[in-house]
Amino acid sequence: MRFPKTTSLGIRTPSLPRVNLVSISSVAGTACAVAFWVLAVGAVLIPSAVVALKVFGTPVVTAGTGEDAIVIPLPWAYVLLVAIAAFAYLSVSALIFRLLIGIVGTLRVGDPFHPHNVRRLHQIGAAFASVTLGVWAGQFLVARFVRGAMAAPSLFDLITPSFAVVIIVVIAEVFREGARLRRESELTI
Amino acid sequence: MAIRVQLDRILLERRMSLTELADRVGVTLANLSILKTGKARAIRFTTLDALCRELDCQPGDLLVQVPGPQDAGSDEDPDGNAPGTT
Numbered sequence: 001m002r003f004p005k006t007t008s009l010g011i012r013t014p015s016l017p018r019v020n021l022v023s024i025s026s027v028a029g030t031a032c033a034v035a036f037w038v039l040a041v042g043a044v045l046i047p048s049a050v051v052a053l054k055v056f057g058t059p060v061v062t063a064g065t066g067e068d069a070i071v072i073p074l075p076w077a078y079v080l081l082v083a084i085a086a087f088a089y090l091s092v093s094a095l096i097f098r099l100l101i102g103i104v105g106t107l108r109v110g111d112p113f114h115p116h117n118v119r120r121l122h123q124i125g126a127a128f129a130s131v132t133l134g135v136w137a138g139q140f141l142v143a144r145f146v147r148g149a150m151a152a153p154s155l156f157d158l159i160t161p162s163f164a165v166v167i168i169v170v171i172a173e174v175f176r177e178g179a180r181l182r183r184e185s186e187l188t189i
Numbered sequence: 190m191a192i193r194v195q196l197d198r199i200l201l202e203r204r205m206s207l208t209e210l211a212d213r214v215g216v217t218l219a220n221l222s223i224l225k226t227g228k229a230r231a232i233r234f235t236t237l238d239a240l241c242r243e244l245d246c247q248p249g250d251l252l253v254q255v256p257g258p259q260d261a262g263s264d265e266d267p268d269g270n271a272p273g274t275t
Contacts, residue, residue, distance in 0.1 A: 187228065189224045
């Protein structure tokens with residue numbers, strides 16, 4: 001059975017825009033730049049706001065409920081811990097996007113297998129692992145020492161981020177081989 | 190490397206400069222220098238053909254196999270840059 005072509009029915013299928021590598025890298029580069037600046041500014045503003053809230057405001061923590069509840073001012077140690085944790089998380093995340101911007105830059109000029117990208121990918125893997133472990137350790141400590149604040153994290157929560165780190169390391173080694181082939185190509189007269 | 194490129198000797202015999210040869214062959218001076226100094230990893234047949242045509246010689250005149258241990262790419266720097274380049 002032969003079906004009629006769509007054009008004979010007067011239906012015109014819209015032509016989708018072609019997406020080439022340059023436009024993908026441009027979008028990726030713009031997205032990474034926006035994310036980098038948002039995280040970098042946040043890494044400065046959020047810890048400053050937390051400290052300013054303690055200095056100029058009266059942050060309190062309420063223990064208990066009802067008539068037995070007691071209100072105590074938030075200790076400086078907690079405030080500083082939150083500020084340092086927020087700064088560390090946001091600044092390392094900004095670093096990851098900064099490294100991605102460098103990789104996208106080499107992609108835009110058509111030289112993705114630059115040797116520097118091997119180092120950048122390893123650094124991204126290390127930063128991602130440190131952020132993951134830091135968040136996990138922070139949640140564990142808060143759950144351990146601040147009763148009722150949050151549930152303790154499970155070791156199973158580290159499985160998916162571990163996969164991501166392994167994938168990044170493998171891709172870095174692929175790029176290392178690509179850099180070697182690039183070098184061979186450069187020295188082929 | 191075990192293959193030596195005898196470009197110096199043939200240029201001297203033909204009384205030609207490296208710059209002039211680069212212009213005739215259509216290879217950059219930098220690449221010819223890499224070839225002359227033995228840093229090249231490979232040579233295309235098209236380049237070898239052009240060199241032999243311009244120097245009026247055979248590939249065997251240009252390329253000589255020198256018996257001895259082969260280096261395993263030790264001329265690379267840690268960043269993977271080609272030798273002699275910045």
